[in-house]
Amino acid sequence: xxxxxxxxxxxxxxxxxxxxxxxxxxxxxxxxxxxxxxxxxxxxxxxxxxxxxxxxxxxxxxxxxxxxxxxxxxxxxxxxxxxxxxxxxxxxxxxxxxxxxxxxxxxxxxxxxx
Amino acid sequence: xxxxxxxxxxxxxxxxxxxxxxxxxxxxxxxxxxxxxxxxxxxxxxxxxxxxxxxxxxxxxxxxxxxxxxxxxxxxxxxxxxxxxxxxxxxxxxxxxxxxxxxxxxxxxxxxx
Numbered sequence: 001x002x003x004x005x006x007x008x009x010x011x012x013x014x015x016x017x018x019x020x021x022x023x024x025x026x027x028x029x030x031x032x033x034x035x036x037x038x039x040x041x042x043x044x045x046x047x048x049x050x051x052x053x054x055x056x057x058x059x060x061x062x063x064x065x066x067x068x069x070x071x072x073x074x075x076x077x078x079x080x081x082x083x084x085x086x087x088x089x090x091x092x093x094x095x096x097x098x099x100x101x102x103x104x105x106x107x108x109x110x111x112x113x114x
Numbered sequence: 115x116x117x118x119x120x121x122x123x124x125x126x127x128x129x130x131x132x133x134x135x136x137x138x139x140x141x142x143x144x145x146x147x148x149x150x151x152x153x154x155x156x157x158x159x160x161x162x163x164x165x166x167x168x169x170x171x172x173x174x175x176x177x178x179x180x181x182x183x184x185x186x187x188x189x190x191x192x193x194x195x196x197x198x199x200x201x202x203x204x205x206x207x208x209x210x211x212x213x214x215x216x217x218x219x220x221x222x223x224x225x226x227x
Contacts, residue, residue, distance in 0.1 A: 032212060032213045034215055038155075041220070041221075042220050042221070043118070043204055043206075043218030043219050043220045043221055044157075044204070044206075044216070045218070046215040046216070046217075049213070049215055051213045088155055090157065094212055095212070096212055100145060100162065100164075100169075100208065100210070100211075100212055100214075101162065101170055102159070104157040104158075106155070106156055107155045107156070109155075
């Protein structure tokens with residue numbers, strides 16, 4: 001079984017500043033990694049995913065994430081945030097074998113301050 | 115042309131009642147799920163169906179009974195509702211491959227009084 005840890009429950013950041021949302025995972029097998037965003041009163045939407053290959057993956061809305069196998073991390077970054085980026089961000093992992101069962105982190109609330 | 119739609123959006127009911135939440139997806143996916151999101155935003159899988167067959171049942175009380183009449187629909191029926199059932203319930207779907215992302219509905223906020 002895998003687990004996902006998001007250490008920061010809230011991250012306040014000023015508009016146009018860079019941001020990094022941290023995610024660490026643990027798994028005894030290879031995993032696929034995802035970042036989802038949840039806007040208020042909505043379901044989750046996929047931001048980006050890492051399956052294999054290049055460790056730097058780019059997603060929608062200017063976000064990118066870097067897979068680091070040695071540190072078992074998959075941190076999400078954006079060089080300049082907008083007010084519209086205010087949302088809850090979830091890191092998730094799926095084992096590369098067995099049943100399709102995604103494990104989510106506890107989420108990080110990104111609060112962009114004007 | 116909503117991809118994953120669930121109804122109702124809000125559901126307020128009293129303890130002991132029975133209620134249902136419906137979900138439909140028009141993405142042609144084979145796999146559908148129910149997730150529960152608690153007040154702290156923690157998301158936990160409840161059930162997963164692949165082509166109408168139950169493949170994941172995550173120690174959910176048997177008061178919760180999913181039903182998949184076809185692969186585009188997955189409904190959730192809850193008997194004898196309890197206060198602790200109050201949460202947001204999300205339906206999701208995906209292709210039947212492990213690297214496929216989830217597509218979520220907008221959630222049903224259930225409040226049990």
